[in-house]
Amino acid sequence: MTAARIDPRPIGVFDSGVGGLTVLSELRRRLPGESTLYLGDNARTPYGPRPGDEVRRFTAACVEWLLAADVKLLLIACNTATAQALPEVRDLSDVPVVGVVRPGALAAAAATRSGHVGVVATAGTVASGAYPAAIMKADPRLAVTQQACPDLVPLVEAGDLDGPRARDAVDGYLDRLLATDPAIDTLLLGCTHYPLLRPLLEARVGPGVAVVDSAFTTSLAVEDLLDALGVRASSGDSATNRIVTTGDVDAFSTVAERVFGAELPSVESVSVEPAPEPASVDAG
Numbered sequence: 001m002t003a004a005r006i007d008p009r010p011i012g013v014f015d016s017g018v019g020g021l022t023v024l025s026e027l028r029r030r031l032p033g034e035s036t037l038y039l040g041d042n043a044r045t046p047y048g049p050r051p052g053d054e055v056r057r058f059t060a061a062c063v064e065w066l067l068a069a070d071v072k073l074l075l076i077a078c079n080t081a082t083a084q085a086l087p088e089v090r091d092l093s094d095v096p097v098v099g100v101v102r103p104g105a106l107a108a109a110a111a112t113r114s115g116h117v118g119v120v121a122t123a124g125t126v127a128s129g130a131y132p133a134a135i136m137k138a139d140p141r142l143a144v145t146q147q148a149c150p151d152l153v154p155l156v157e158a159g160d161l162d163g164p165r166a167r168d169a170v171d172g173y174l175d176r177l178l179a180t181d182p183a184i185d186t187l188l189l190g191c192t193h194y195p196l197l198r199p200l201l202e203a204r205v206g207p208g209v210a211v212v213d214s215a216f217t218t219s220l221a222v223e224d225l226l227d228a229l230g231v232r233a234s235s236g237d238s239a240t241n242r243i244v245t246t247g248d249v250d251a252f253s254t255v256a257e258r259v260f261g262a263e264l265p266s267v268e269s270v271s272v273e274p275a276p277e278p279a280s281v282d283a284g
């Protein structure tokens with residue numbers, strides 16, 4: 001029998017901003033022995049409305065930054081980046097990569113009883129079709145209806161998690177979704193920012209609809225992968241948890257405190273420079 005290697009290097013976690021903290025929090029709860037390095041690209045958030053090429057360019061720069069920091073596994077804790085850039089990230093990476101779309105799809109497929117799943121996500125994730133494809137791959141009998149919610153990420157990034165503007169926005173999007181398919185009994189939060197709005201989302205759909213996200217199933221996927229590769233860290237005693245942002249540290253920390261409370265590690269500022277936009281070719 002081969003002995004498991006002890007690999008103390010951190011797990012790299014990436015999101016466009018604060019949303020991936022909802023996944024990081026679950027990962028730390030499940031794997032307290034592992035060190036983590038979280039990078040939020042707040043300087044360029046939101047990714048949701050951006051063209052796919054731009055999402056891939058920004059994601060690549062952040063992934064290169066995390067790989068240069070010697071992470072042992074990459075967790076793309078951003079649905080938009082997973083939906084639009086996962087193959088490119090896997091090409092770039094010499095360490096295993098886990099995204100959040102498949103784990104989220106499995107959580108929704110396991111939860112539904114009516115067979116009707118609603119997905120709320122960014123415009124980019126909805127346009128990619130990644131969730132309907134992943135949910136129907138899990139169970140082809142399921143019906144999936146999507147609703148893009150472009151106003152929600154800017155509200156979360158601004159720290160408005162429960163004010164009247166956030167409530168109106170949530171109610172408007174969910175009203176549209178439920179009008180399209182009233183048989184929905186499972187609402188999948190297809191953006192890692194949205195669990196921060198969970199009380200508003202749950203209040204609008206009521207107790208008859210299960211609200212699920214990808215945090216729990218993604219942390220399970222990471223645990224399974226570490227075990228399969230035999231690269232768990234040895235114990236929690238020396239685990240370090242570092243959080244960095246390309247944006248404003250104070251704004252980031254204000255929202256991050258809502259997720260981690262007093263356990264929030266100090267937040268550092270870093271600069272990540274995406275490759276320049278390719279020059280457009282003048283066909284003239």
Ligand code: DGL
Nearest residue numbers: 019046047048079080192
């Ligand atoms: N939290 C991200 C997601 O899961 C990105 C949101 C955004 O930057 O628009 O899609």
